[in-house]
Amino acid sequence: MNNIFRFKSFMRTPMFWFSQPIHKLIRNIGVSAHIDSGKTTFSERVLYYGGRIHEIHEVKGADSAGATMDFMELEKEKGITIQSAATHLKWRGHQVNLIDTPGHVDFTIEVERALRVLDGGVLLICGVAGVQPQTLTVHKQMSRYKVPRIIFINKLDRMGANPWSALQSIRKRLSLTVAAVQIPIGQDQTFNGLVDLIKMKAYFFEGLKGEDVKETEVPERYMEEAKEKRQELIETLGSIDPEIEDLYLNEQPISEEKLKASIRKNCQEHKFYPVFMGSAYKNKGVQLALDGVVDYLPAPEEKQNFGFQISLDQKEEKKIEFKTDPKLPFVGYAFKLEENKFGQLTYVRVYQGKLKKGDYVYNMKTKKRVKVARMAKMHANQMEEINDVEAGDIFAVFGVDCSSGDTLVYGDMNYQVLCSSMFVPQPVMSLSIKPTKKEYSARFQKALSKFQREDPTFNVDMDKESEEIIISGMGELHLQIYAERMRREFEIDVHLGQPTVNYRETITQKQQFDYLHKKQTGGAGQYAKVIGYMEPLQLEEGQFSNQFENHVIGTSIPNEYITAVEKGFYESVDKGPLTGYPVVNVRFVLEGGETHVVDSSSNAFMTATKYAFAQTFRQAGPEILEPVMAVEIMVPAPSYQQAMVGIAKRRGSVTNTESRGDMFVLNADVPLSQMFGYATELRGFTSGQGEFSLEYKRHDPVPPNEIETIIAKFKKQKRGQ
Known part of the structure; x- marks a missing residue:
């Protein structure tokens, strides 16, 4: 007899959950993918089936309402996600905190900051195109923060969709151990259901919005394929799980519970990634993927999160693991700033302890103590005030002076810890920008300041030669969006210059320097000699840095002058000798020098360093x-x-x-x-x-x-x- 049941969260709640610690019942997940793979469409269905919203809107809907998570007017107009948006819902008695992230590479920092604080993720793959360029980027970001994930092959209703080709592209281009836990029933326009390979049951999604899920026996014509793909799933798990391997080799039956336990364990250990299937736009498969989130992705206490404990004299630090124990001191990580109709919001992930409205937090960066007057859970741009949070929660707080990436700790400066930082990519494109009218100047500066605080990849500089303001970011669209936000949010018309590429200068050879700066013009003169060498600094692809090292033995150069040499070096790399673009990946080693009793000074050593740098740079095989x-x-x-x-x-x-x-x-x-x-x-x-x-x-x-x-x-x- 067929079973039909409505997938609302209260109907799918196991009875044991009431006795579970709250952090065991939390899933912090993000939805990530290449642009136009259906992330926001998928998130909209998650909210609907979880009972969080009561009507589905599309990214480019006919009703002009737009998807819930794309609440900015610019997002609705352009049909793309520009900034990540947070929400929360209930599913099978679990609290699911969800962050929908952009797919466009220009807004990659939004993905970066979301994955930094999440415990698990849903990686969407287009069933037609398979793995695409931004999929590779998201995969690297998930791997950087060790985020376990399930994979959802989307758009199986599209002409040319082929889930097995998409799955092969995952294996080939992402080098992941994956296997399908479902097979589709039908193909392209005839796609209308799924076979669950673990339960060996078929599911059809009926009702106006696919909310009625009908469970049936596997149709006879799909039984052979289902058995074949289930065998593939078991063989893949057996290659990494000795228990499954033993059962398989001894031809013993492998139960649903054994398979699910193996998938959960190996998914959380980054050894295996289950592949789900469906079409979010056609309302098929999303509920089963949500089940996968609960069944296979970790609770906060199951994911290791590390930080650093700092000694009170700030001289020592040791690596520590944060625990979800509510009795331990509160530790939170401010990962996103946003200004909306409620004022400035700071989004915080709680890693340890608990926090109540009215408590004080201490900002490890600003060294300021501030009272938490208002706390809220966010549903896109809607706010729900709350009174307390515990480890694993994601919430928003008002009135806390901080920047993206700051660590907030309980009460006072006696508990000195820092969360690990997030990776911030270097800007690759610049534009000159200026307001069209002088009366806009104050608002213009306010807008630039606000955007810099919100977005670590949005940089603002003043060109000293031309006195132009230069904004830098991840691409042309990135910078144009900020110009448009100035017009809308601050009522400022701006003029943008032509895009310029952010070149860098470096060296390819080691080169010695022995430079004497000597100047006598009457009165106190200048005297400073610096000796050492410059060489290329080897770093991973795409990473930039510079390094100063003091190898001076004895007292040939006093400490205060060594500090001046270091400052002179770092000022020199701001603008390269060839093109004025920054110098990167250079190690500057100071080995010795000379001073004069009267004429030596910090300024003299800074000047000597700058001249030595410019001269040596041109001799060290410079490159752009x-x-x-x-x-x-x-x-x-x-x-x-x-x-x-x-x-x-x-x-x-x-x-x-x-x-x-x-x-x-x-x-x-x-x-x-x-x-x-x-x-x-x-x-x-x-x-x-x-x-x-x-x-x-x-x-x-x-x-x-x-x-x-x-x-x-x-x-x-x-x-x-």
């Missing part, structure tokens, strides 16, 4: 580095030759090609400077059918024939022409 983007282009098959020729003209190197039905997909590494105007070119030769996406990959040396052009442009700007 340019940002290189990983580009994926999808065009109709007849247009593939134009696509290949176009990339070659833009100094691109092809890394992969493949056919996907009647479409041709090209992956290439292309310098960012060569990608301006490509959207227009692509639309032209594909009659509007082509599309592309790009993300930052690394900085590479600029070809010799391009270097002179960049240097000449810098010299022209310096002359003010």
Whole structure:
């Protein structure tokens, strides 16, 4: 007999949950994917089936309401997610804290900060396109923070959808151990249900919005495929789980409970990732994926979270693990700032202890103690005030002066701990910006300050030569969005200059320096000699830093002058000698020097260092580095030759090609400077059918024939022409 039941959270609550500690019943998850893979559509269904909302709206809906999690007017207009949004719901007696993240590479910091505080994730893969460029980025981010995840192959209702091809792309391009826990019933437009390979039951999603889930026996024509894929699931688990392997080799039956326990254990240990399937837009499969969140992703106490305990004299630190014990001192991590109709909100993840309204918290960065007057749970842009939180919770607090990435601890400065930091990528593009009217100046400065506090990848600098304000970010769209927000939120019209690429300078060879700065003009003179060497600093791909080392033996240079040398070095790397762009990945080693009893000073040693740096830099095999983007282009098959020729003209190197039905997909590494105007070119030769996406990959040396052009442009700007 068929069973039909409505997937509302109170109908799917196991009786044992009432006796469980609250942190065992929390799941902190994020939904991440390549742009336009259906993240916000998936999140909208999660909210609906969890009883959090009572009507489904689409990203580009006919009713103009827009999806719940895309509440900014800009998001509704453009049909993309710009900033991450938090909400919460109940599912099977568990509290699920959900963060919907952007897919566009320009807003990657929103994904970064969300994954920094989450215990698990749902990685969406397009059933047609498979793994795409931003999927690779999200995968790296999840791996960086050791986030266990389930995988949901979406859009199986689309023409050309192939879940098995998508699954193979996961294995090939992400190098993950995965296996399907479901198979689809039907294909493309005929897709209408799923077979659960663990329970060996079929599920159909009925009702107006797929809310009525009908459980039946597996249709006969799908039984053979289901058995084959279940066998594949067991073999994959057996390769990493000795208990499953023993049962399999001894041909003993493997129960549903054994399979689920193995998947949960290996998922949380990052050894295995279960693959779910469905179509969020067609309201199929989302409820079963939510079951997977509860069944396989960790509770807060099951995920290790580390920080550093600092001695009261600030001289020592040791690594510690935070515990979910509510009796321990409160530790929270401020991971996102947002200003909305309620004022400034600070989103905080609680790692340890508990906090009540009216308690005091101490900011480890600002060294300020502040009272927590108001606390809230957020549902997109709607606020629900609360009185207390415990470890594992994500909440928002009002009136706390802090920046993104600050650690908040209980009460006073006696408990000195720091949460580990998040990774912040380097900006790759810059624009000059200025208000169109002088009377906008105060509001303009306020807007710049606000956006910098919100977004660590949004940088503001003043060009000393031209006195222009330069904003830098992750791409053209990123910066244009902030300009548009100025118009809407601060009523400021601004003028944007042409985009410029953020080049970097570096060296390729070790080079000694022995530089004497001597100046006598009557009265006190200047005397400083610095001896040492500069060499390349080897770091991982995409990472930048500079390093000063003091190897001075004895007292040839007093300590205060060594401090001046260090300051002179770090001021020198702000603007490189060749192009004025920052210098990166240089180690400056000071080995000795000379002083004069009367004429030596800190200023003299700073000046000597700057001259020594400029001179030595030009002798150490200097290079200019340019940002290189990983580009994926999808065009109709007849247009593939134009696509290949176009990339070659833009100094691109092809890394992969493949056919996907009647479409041709090209992956290439292309310098960012060569990608301006490509959207227009692509639309032209594909009659509007082509599309592309790009993300930052690394900085590479600029070809010799391009270097002179960049240097000449810098010299022209310096002359003010």
